[in-house]
Amino acid sequence: MRTITLAIMLMLSIVATAQTTIKGTVLDDNDQPIPGANIKLQGSAVGTVTDFDGFFTLTVEQSPPFTIIVSSVGFEENSTVITSQSQEVTITLKEGTELDEVIISASRTPERIFESPVSVERFGIKEIKNTPAADFYDGLENLKGVDINTNSLTFKSINTRGFATFANTRFVQLVDGMDNTAPALNFVLGNLIGMTELDVNSVELLPGASSALYGANAFNGILFMTSKNPFDYQGISGYFKGGITSQDAAGDNEFYDYGVRVAHAFSDKFAAKANFSYLRGTDWFATSTVNVLNPGTDRSDPNYDGLNIYGDEVSTNIRGVGEILVDRGILPAGAENLLPDANVSRTGYNEEDLNAYNAESVKFDAAMHYRPFADDLEIIYHGKIGRGTTIYQGANRYSLRNFFLQQHKIEVKNNNFFIRGYITDESSGDSYDTRFTGININRSWKDDQTWFGEYAGTFVQATLAGQSPEDAHALARQVADTGRLIPGTPEFQQAFNTVTSDSDLTTGSKFQDATQLRHADVNYNFSHITSDFADIQVGGSFREYKLNSSGTIFTDFDGPIRYSEFGVYTQIQKKFADERAKVTGSIRYDKSELFDGNFSPRLSIGYTLGEERNHNVRASVQTGFRNPTTQDLYIGLNVGRAILVGSAEDNLDRDVRTFSDTEISGAGQAILGSDSVDIVGRSAYENSFSASSVREGNPVQSNAAPVEPEKVIAFELGYRGKVDRFVIDISGYFNQYSDFISTQNVLVPFYGEVGDGSLSLLALQNDDFEVYQAYTNSAADIKSLGATIGVNTTLPGDFDLGVNYTYAELDLDEERDPDFRTEFNTPEHKVKATFGHTNLFKNFGFNTSYRWSDAYFWEASFGDGDVPSFSVIDAQINYRIPKLKTTLKAGGTNIGGDEYFTAFGTGFIGSQYYIGISINNL
Template sequence: MKKSSTQLALFVGFFLLVTISCFAQTKISGTVTESNTKIPLIGVSITIKGTVAGTITDAKGQFALTTSASGPLTVVVSSVGFQTREIAVGNQSDLKIELSEQVMLGQEVIVSASRVEESVMQSPVSVEKMDIRAIQSAPAATFYDALLNLKGVDMSTQSLMFRSVNVRGFSANGNTRVVQLVDGMDNQAPGLNFSVGNIAGMSELDVESVELLPGAASALYGPNAINGLLLMTSKNPFQYQGLSAYAKTGIMSASNRSTATTPFYDAGIRYAKAFSNRLAFKLSASYISATDWQATDTRDQSFANGFSLGNGNRQSNPGYDGINIYGDASANLNAFQSTVAQLLPLPVAQIALISPDLARIIGGVNQLSAATNIPATQIVNDVLLPNVTVSRTGYNESDLVNYKVSSLKLNGALHYRINDNLEAIVQGNWGTGTTGYTGQDRFYIKAFSIGQYKVELKGSNFFIRGYTTQERSGDSFSIGLLGQGINEAWKPSLDQSNLVGSWFPQYAFAYAGGALQTFSTALQQALATNPATAYQTALSAVNAVSPTLHTTARTTADQGRFLPGTEPFNQALTTVTGRPLPGSLPNLGAKFMDKTNLYHGEFMYNFTKLIDPKKVEILVGGNYRQYALNSSGTIFALDENNNEYRINEFGGYAQASKTVAEILKLTGSVRYDKNSNFKGQFSPRLSAVLTVARSHNIRASFQRGFRIPTTQSQYIDLNTPTSHLIGGLKQFRDKYNFGTNPAYTLESVRAFGDALQKGIALPQASQLLQRYQDAQWDPERVETYEIGYKALIKNKLFVDAYYYYNRFLNFEGIQATIQGTQPATVDNPASLLQLLSSTTRTTYGFYVNAPVQVKNHGWAVSADYLLPGNFVVGGNVAYNALADRDKLPTGFVTFFNSPKYRYNLSVSNRNIRNSGFGFNVVFRHQDSFLWESSFANPEATLLRQTEIPAFGSLDAQVSKRIPGIRSVLKVGGTNVLGKLYAQAWGNPSVGGMYYVSLTFDELMNR
């Protein structure tokens, strides 16, 4: 009986639920056609304003929709390429709706600026947007590459598959100052702290829009959105249904590549389906494969032996350090003076047991000293082992990587509308690929993957979401460490237990033997003619043949070297790339072992439905985030329990806005964030938008942004070929004994070495050294002031302009210091000599705050004009400058990598005279500028000689709609003139790319 009662209660409850849900439901149906031709439009989005309810039109342009939302109701009718309409409806069953095709100038709706939908014309800050039409007509090979056409955008091309988006000057190859969100998920690789381009993002078929917000966005989006926000939104499967696919192929051509011209292949597919307007899903996949651009800059950046950037080479400079040459570690010959000095008193026969060649040198020095009364140590110091830097013979980048790059992206989502006001989403994005990256070293990111998995509850005025980002480094490796590791696998650079079997001693002693023979012969001849100047004459004779002596010494030391393509070389390459980095000499490793995860939860609620929006609009939100570092102890430091660290962050924000007299919109917001290693930070933003004569909008804003140091800048502990990178937290300076073994600034060590080469005595030269003074390290903050103007004049001319001024507090940059292997102090001047040789010193790089304020400013203007026949001409120009650069400490790396001026010019027409033909041509130009990075030789950065040359590039495409197969055929090219250019120091040279593509969409109109 009890069971029956329970069943009856459940039945009654279910019956009442169904009855209530069916009560007062409104049915809306109709047909949507094109206004001129009256042709039915398929795939048009029909939504109930203020709800998540909606549907699309079918192949006949018809739709039917049932909603339980209470009236009055407004239906929003929208489709790409057509003017959006809002229609007030009742219980209507046969609406006749016409849409007019529209060239959109200033009509876009954005969400990035205020986290709510608003017209781009009334945005409180600068916003750039690419919608589906802009993406389809872009002359770029991918939608991500098309971001270059937006005003003020710089991109750093490290690979065909990897471009970093940079804005407002402070740029990097992996830019941690711009946050990239994909459907609300931070797309950064948690262990790298920057987005790896679009290698693990969205398929082009699934992109609905891309919004770029240059400048600080921390007030609403939290830490790290200090220079910009890139918001990518995918297509909702309720609104974008059916099958779509594309196939693209073409060639890439660059004269500096091993094979100048190679093919590439790119394909994608997407399918979405909705059931009863309640349940919908989508699946998409895309794959691209190509042979990458190549980095072949062999200019000498060593600054060794009196050479400056680019004027040395392997033949002229024994210390040659090629930009894209790897494994060319260096040492100073005079570092071996003490070794020889210790051997001088020993019997030659005893030395011969170690090395006959070394015995002949020691014997010759002693005999010459006895015959001339010249001290043996003087002969060693002045003649045999002078103050000359030499480097190992390195490998070209093309010797170490095959340049095969690829990207596979898989995306899927399940959407369920619980009711008209609530939608549940489960989404997964997974991508894997192989690409190149330039950081502290050049890296080959091989079989790298990122998975992002999200659950979300979304209403018309709120969302709650949680997601995780799972990074896996795959078989990625450091190219610089690989080159050095192969050299070490063949022959150690310096093995104290086997000097004669080590490369640098072999080189040093081979050079010394040749120098001794030349010196001895010249000295004997000079003594016979002019004894007073004999020593200097003989020394000059050695200097005259020094290039030949260095060539002979290198040939001697390089005997048996592993050559690219040989079995020993390939075996060493396999061994080094399979060993975790960095290893230790001689067993170096180059493989990344990163499996860092990010966990994130957040919410937002808009009180619009509870508060009269005419009075004020209020929204609040918050988030919690955790980074779980996991590099198997290869990249990140370990705690006292031998575990890698976890970093926790949380934050919350509130925003209020009010429109006054329908012409002035005022907005204020504030956010608080806390990281487990740093003090809490407040980020306010105040803005005003004044609308004059309906189409002229003047905006002004003040906001404060901040950037919590990245996981790597906090906890990295990694040796690279150029320096030892350590975290900026004080625990690392304690770990490496900066207190008892002083570290000196790079620029002062350079000045110290220059003084010694000029003959200044050691005690006096040592006074130039400046010890690094420890200081507190805080999150970087910026105060941004911006004014702007946006107008649509007579529906023909769209103008957008802004000026900004940034004042950075606690600006973050890199400090390079030099520490001796043994304590080097001014009290013991002889100990300071170890600071001058890479074999007896360590170069540390870590993040610090600038001791002075850093300021920069800039402006940008864009204009698009609609000509008769829907032809559009446009252009934009941007200016960025760093103020008072000379007031920064010498050697402080700001990463301000931006041309002062860059501009784009374009002309386009999406559909010429309704023929289905369209075209788009874009010319881009940027000035030359200095590049500051940790990849460049520190002295090159110190002397500001890392110039990126100016360049221009022309992109173009022609397209044709083919209605019969619902497809678009596109033929185009990027950098069609084929002139090579590089966008960053050490990056590959970009050539021309030419392609043909066919895109099918079963819901494509006309």
């Protein structure tokens, strides 16, 4: 017993002797504390971070002497030798440059941004805190080469290198390794249901093709957001922002945004965190009354179709209506000749009558981290849920109300590998299509046949009474609209509620969707084994889609549609020539069950120059590919101006639509021998006219073929370096595309075979056809090129200045595909600048940003139009109260007040002013 007791006491004494506690403070060159600095025991995963005052406590089970490594983004790393137990140290970090920052995204392995083989942008904790934007996500717009298109107060779409719409399927966003794409919509909803800024550790952005490592759809670029690990960042932190948004159309409206983060390491093996944030405000009103069918005319046009007015898309040839009324004996014979041979549209409702414009975002996530051996092996469960209300502009304007997305991830990782699997599940909530809301509120009050009949009858009577055509049209509309539902009345609200809760687009406008995505990733880095030869890593992924819209978006009338894809890749990276040269080669193979497999190689070379190794040149050639989206393949949706039909082989015969006597002329009914006809989706691809050829008066068969994957070869040259006090980053690229995925409007005749020379042409003459939008590949020779240059420096007095310029150009051979819609949607020139000081005087800082965009032409399915050039100034001031671990901040965006827009059809972007407080935000 005595022996056992002595042994236990000896073990305890050894443990007690081995435990060392170090306390210290980390400061910058100006003796200001650095919060969030990383403190690591050299050669171990044991570590901690500094608090708001730059203070840290680190306990290790090791006796001195040993070394701790201290690092923070934007500062040069420092090491300190600990020589005694319970030692207190003060460590000063010298401010470095952005070239010293460590990134992971470019090669899936940690490396200095200076040595990255491709262009990369980084937005770290310092930039997040200093951004003058009201939200950190908006601050990404100041990065060079980045476009942010504003759809809504809460929905911003990021893009690089052109070809952008709000349905931006060429750009990927990963949040802690999870694709943040809504699987039915096929694009990222900005940060609507993404990450709260308290938990953001870093943001990295790779512009351009990245398929060699990240697979399909990493085509224009990829954005990585990583969160703070609860082992490293502990405690309770929170923020609150409040202010107003100001817009001519909407007036001044309050908004508020608050969040909280709680994290704790219960031991060196288990830690957990939880985040919550809530934002609410009023969206930018969209009030354009531009007549999309005949720009320059106003509502006096009988066939008026306003851009942000809905219901007036329903139109018909009024003389054809007169012919039907004559045939039925309602009008006397010959009366149809008093009617113009022209279309008349129903009266629509303004968007503000159909949308409350309340913007909302609710985000919650929680994670549990387990290190079974108290080392770098970590097991993580991470769950994220988000609910949002916003506006999305696609083929129509959609009110996404209580849209819900959840993700759940299990991951096992260490410094050399990771295995992760996650599921993304979305629910459309109470979302609806504003265009069909206007259409079907009209129809719920008075059906189209009755309304156009009353219009035609009144027009005839007015003409016989001697009135002019203009007066006859005005009287006809007045009579047909008598008793129309008026916004704000109980009757209108009842009709609105009925329509927006009905998912049948012939009578309602509700979106019904519960689509899922399942994804698994694996990666192993052999560099710890093969470093004497080269750094080698391999990996792969698997993804399965489950489309479940009950036939409201996709053609899944009889149950969910499933399909899958997988990919494998490898990368070899080798340094030589005294580690000045670095060659990186990657290749990936991807296979969708719907298409042939595809290889995506990448090769890059970098070389470091200068005696001090502060200049780096790089060259790369890489490939990207993009699989057709779920909608490209399986959509079956009438959006008013056209019927969208996906081109997957099993989709073409599933989309069947019946057109009745109100849509077929009397002559057409006689030819058909029926008052109705069924059209299948396959006809859009196999029996249709090119819409452009019909407009030009020379109808020819369309060349729309079922869609195939899209490919790009990207060439890039770049330079990063430091010249005296200036950090310079220059890059230029050239992209060459093949099988570019596009849409083509085609006209499907109700009778006849296209090319038969008679019946199908007669169908066009009688207006007996339907407009379809086919998903296909362009035969055009498409290239794009561009360049960016960024210069950052510290001016005398420690003022920070950054300026960057972006150039982008599309090179298109339109003759090969006159129907091709480029949707390049990118200004040729952009200039951005930032100016600020983190410590102008004790605890006080400020930052300003300026953006100028050249004018450009916006082309998308909702509408085409010019986007004028604009200039925007944002600014913020901040004051830190170290004793309270608190920062006060006040700022404004677009403080000049000149309203602008980034996409045709959206609301004008006004100004946003805010004050905020953050507490213990490391």
